[in-house]
Amino acid sequence: xxxxxxxxxxxxxxxxxxxxxxxxxxxxxxxxxxxxxxxxxxxxxxxxxxxxxxxxxxxxxxxxxxxxxxxxxxxxxxxxxxxxxxxxxxxxxxxxxxxxxxxxxxxxxxxxxxxxxxxxxxxxxxxxxxxxxxxxxxxxxxxxxxxxxxxxxxxxxxxxxxxxxxxxxxxxxxxxxxxxxxxxxxxxxxxxxxxxxxxxxxxxxxxxxxxxxxxxxxxxxxxxxxxxxxxxxxxxxxxxxxxxxxxxxxxxxxxxxxxxxxxxxxxxxxxxxxxxxxx
Numbered sequence: 001x002x003x004x005x006x007x008x009x010x011x012x013x014x015x016x017x018x019x020x021x022x023x024x025x026x027x028x029x030x031x032x033x034x035x036x037x038x039x040x041x042x043x044x045x046x047x048x049x050x051x052x053x054x055x056x057x058x059x060x061x062x063x064x065x066x067x068x069x070x071x072x073x074x075x076x077x078x079x080x081x082x083x084x085x086x087x088x089x090x091x092x093x094x095x096x097x098x099x100x101x102x103x104x105x106x107x108x109x110x111x112x113x114x115x116x117x118x119x120x121x122x123x124x125x126x127x128x129x130x131x132x133x134x135x136x137x138x139x140x141x142x143x144x145x146x147x148x149x150x151x152x153x154x155x156x157x158x159x160x161x162x163x164x165x166x167x168x169x170x171x172x173x174x175x176x177x178x179x180x181x182x183x184x185x186x187x188x189x190x191x192x193x194x195x196x197x198x199x200x201x202x203x204x205x206x207x208x209x210x211x212x213x214x215x216x217x218x219x220x221x222x223x224x225x226x227x228x229x230x231x232x233x234x235x236x237x238x239x240x241x242x243x244x245x246x247x248x249x250x251x252x253x254x255x256x257x258x259x260x261x262x263x264x265x266x267x268x269x270x271x272x273x274x275x276x277x278x279x
Contacts, residue, residue, distance in 0.1 A: 023084065026113035026135055027224050030083040034110035034129075037210040043077040049223060050093070050115040051086025054243045057219075058085065061092035068096060075103040078123065083223070084114025087139050087160065091115075094167075097122035108132045108191075108200070109209050118164060121171045126200040128191035129209045134199055136168060137186040172198035 035047055044067055052058045059082070068076075078097065084090070097104050097119065106123030113135035120126055120134065128134070139160040161183065168179040174197070194200040222243060 023114055023137075024224065026083040026111065027220060029133070030081075030111050030113070030220060032081070032220050033211045033213065034081050035210060035212045036079040036107060036109050037208055039079075042071060042074045043079060044071075046078065046080045046082050046116065046119065048082060048219075049085035050082060050119070051089040053223070054226065059089070059093065061089050061096060064093045064096050068100060073101045075105070076100065077105045077107060078119075079107045079109050080112045080116055080120055081108075081110030082113070082116035082119075083111060084116045084135075087115050087118075089115065090118045094118045094122045107204055107208070108134065108194075109204070111135070118167065121167050121199075123201075125202065126171075126194075127202050127204045128194050128200045129204040130191060130206050132191050132204075134189040134194050135187070136164075136183055136189070136199075138183045139164065168199070174198065 032047065035045065036043070039045060044064070046059045049058045052060055103124050104122060106120045106126045107129065108120055108126070109129045109132060111133050112120040113133070114137065117134050117136050139157045161180070162176070165176045165180040165183060168174070168182070169176045172179065174182075189197065189199055191200070191203055195202065226243060
């Protein structure tokens with residue numbers, strides 16, 4: 001069991017007419033090249049979105065569960081640089097880490113936004129890197145339907161927000177009401193503020209963070225395009241079928257990157273700019 005007593009989040013039921021996706025503001029501030037300078041057999045890296053992406057990448061609860069089975073009862077370090085993503089996957093990963101039978105150290109090397117910030121709260125220790133940020137907010141979803149559908153979606157989201165407020169409060173020492181206010185304000189916390197307000201326990205050394213030049217910026221651009229399509233009302237299946245159709249092959253799991261041709265990359269940039277101008 002985790003060394004720190006933290007509440008469990010119950011989120012078994014998904015919302016039928018709503019889909020949890022990454023927020024555009026988090027994506028825009030995400031720098032995929034930032035990573036930990038060292039990795040070992042007991043470190044876990046979350047350098048992608050939360051939940052399965054269109055190309056099969058992304059950190060899921062199933063993937064985390066498999067990693068933890070291999071780790072056994074050893075202490076672990078979880079390095080995070082993620083713009084967030086699927087709320088339910090984030091909650092499930094948080095619960096898995098919370099139930100780990102040894103010490104869990106979270107290191108936010110870049111960004112832990114949205115669902116990734118929930119995962120970060122599972123650490124017995126939470127360390128923030130120089131220039132790193134936590135971003136907390138209410139559960140964010142793209143909902144479709146008539147006014148009754150939208151009202152039902154809003155009502156369904158309420159207990160999830162309350163559960164997250166309880167987690168942030170338990171970590172920081174704030175009251176649940178104070179934590180809820182920070183969520184309402186969609187709060188960005190830099191490293192010093194996160195430590196000051198109790199969302200983190202300490203700072204990382206600068207030499208613990210580096211940049212991976214091989215990380216593909218196109219991964220970020222593709223995620224921005226998908227987020228823009230979500231805001232336009234396209235379903236997840238339509239968005240992902242559209243993106244898959246742009247590529248003749250799927251990137252290898254080991255690379256976890258997307259390598260479009262120059263023409264496709266330029267088209268994606270143009271599409272993204274058009275979507276930005278239309279919103």
